[in-house]
Amino acid sequence: MRSGSMDEAGGGSLQEMFRLELESQCALMNESLLALENKTQPQQALQNLMRAAHSIKGVARIVKNRSAERIAHAMEDCLVLAQHGAISLGTWDLAVLQKAANFLTRSGVPDGASGTLATEVTRLLAVLEKVSQGEGPDAAEVENPSPGPIPPPAPDPAAAAPLAGQLAVVPIRDKFLRVTAESLNRLMGYAGDSLAESRWLQTFLDSMLKTAKQQTEAEYLLESVQALIARTEVPENVRAGMADLARQLAGANKILQNGITELQAHERRASQVSHRLYMEVLRARMRPFSDISNAFPRMIRDLALSLGKEVRLEMSGENTQVDREVLAAIETALVHLLRNAIDHGCETPEERRRAGKPEECCVRLNAKHKAGMLEVSVSDDGAGVDPTLLRKAAAPHLKQAAARATDAELLDVLLLPGFTLKRKVTEISGRGVGLDLVHNVARRLRGSLRLENDPGRGMRFTLQLPLTISVVHALTVTVCDELYAIPLLQAERVTDLLPEHIVSIQGKRHFRAGKDHVPLAAAREIFNYPAHDPQTLTVVVLGERKPRAGLAVDALTGERELVVHPLDPRLGKIPGISGAALMDDGSPILIIDPEEMIQAIVRTRSS
């Protein structure tokens, strides 16, 4: 979708936001008017009233509600004069202001009968004008000083019947409700709990199936005993007794089988319901990408103008659903990438003309779900990065000769903190902070950042992030009979090491992983738990980029998708641990922070 006016993109949701804003600001207005009537903290009340009127004026303008805008503006005028002491607000004046506030409260719903609306607005404006002039009420108005009760907030337009008249009711796509983040977290906890409880049924069913199997075998045994009896001389009562026994057993087995079938059906339903509940709670945390991208077209326009470049922003995937925490976290990163694209990537119109490119530079922002992850890319058709320039600038930062570095390694240098290709620092960029920040955001969210460079033709940055940071896909391991999780994205592989695979380099234990020797340490050692000395070491290789390290654990127990809970703040910062979660059966599990763990491993000296 092209970057059009903000209204087109927002449409229904803008109206809804106007209604919400109106609700909260009008509540503030009513509160402040009451305070003024009671003469409690008049200065503060006046200040609050002004702020509320100003806010309403602003949002009214955005949704093009002229009457609300004019009334709010008129109110503001009166309030400013009152603040400066040019007029004083008596009972009548406050009543007028209350009337105006009431009008604004009702203006959340588009009014069909514009005829009466216009009259009301004109009348209100006239009266507000009188207040601002410090004139008292007319004789007629004195008789009716009360503005009437404060009306309830504008009703939900979705529930209102369509109005006959000039205005059609705008269809609302997204109904907003206010829910505290804490409430959502608790819901998540309960949903997870119910999921764990329903999983227990599966275990129970397994043991019941075993019981059923044993009973069936008992039946067979009984049959064979009966067959034996048939061929021998046995008193009739024994034979009859056996027959009874067989009947009883068969009966009991049938009941058990029926019970198991019913339980299976129940388990399926129970786990389906709790799974759906769980997913729905997760989804409740999702917001459309447009929440942050709505502001970009304007930003790009202003930036391009200030830099003397011609830039066109093309966005797609604005409706992609993203966890609100992820969204909040990547907003700054995206701003950096976009600014970088315009400042570094896009050439001036003159340069582009000489290069045979259209004068307008195109910057593309795209968000989509891909392979269960969120992929956001920022690409431009600008100049890209000059490889020779990069190689020269990168030389001091590389451990090996710049000539031997691969293109990928060179691009990685761009991500180093403090590194910049710009020769002078501008207000926009050049301090070498931007890309480093983007990379950190990606890492913190357990995602990745990829750079693609096409010298002369452009550059693309791709952020790959989990759909929700509240869920991590991890390997589960045990250390001292307790469970720990290692995020899969940073767990390169698991390997079993025999003593002969371990070598000592500079006093530290290492082992061979591919072409390199990687440092090794035991989780027990890092956690300060009692050590043990097994024959084979189960080692998880951490790190998707260098530096890597090997973490020896007791055993690998599987892999899971876990809902992340932050650590209780009273624990303080626990080195190596980034959070906690609960397993299917409700057992607590701690989540290891691979980065910190690698640093800790590199620092340990072998005992």
Place this chain on the structure above:
Amino acid sequence: MADLSPLSDGTTWSGADALNHFAGEFNSRLAKYKEHYAETDSSALLFRLGREIFALPTAAVREVVPPPKIHSVPNVGKRSILGLANYQGELLLCVSLPRLIKLREERDTPEPSHRLLVLSWHGSLLGCPVGQVLGVQRFCKRNLNPPPEGLDALGGLVLGILDGEGQVAAVLSVDTLFASLHEPATQTGGQTT
């Protein structure tokens, strides 16, 4: 505590006599109870830690649950922190009351594990494994005995001593309990460098 002795000494009563006797007994006990109740302004939950009895204000006890699995937290600075447990689908921080009260520092003394008290104070939760839970006792704050010399060295953790019908319980302060968790660690976890 309530007088739970039997109303009858084994004699058989019948008819109006029975009603009169039991009514009389009942009323006199009710009067005694009311008298006792009127004098009380606080209530505490009594529980065992090892062989000693302690108490916490009932208002602070949110729930008493069977002891859950507690996952230890490596390298946590304070020795009194036991770890995290699952409580209603969330992770509950659990602390060791014996360690906080510094009950005779024997390394081999096992942690109490009969029940878990889930405490709630100003919005935050805390779990404390305890031994047998004895019940709720009402008392008057005025009637609390001050803690003996050595015990008060814990800095306000013990509010006072409750002496009630043969049972002596040390009443703990929830405020101090929760506040102690925000203090910096006195011992470091000791990470190898």
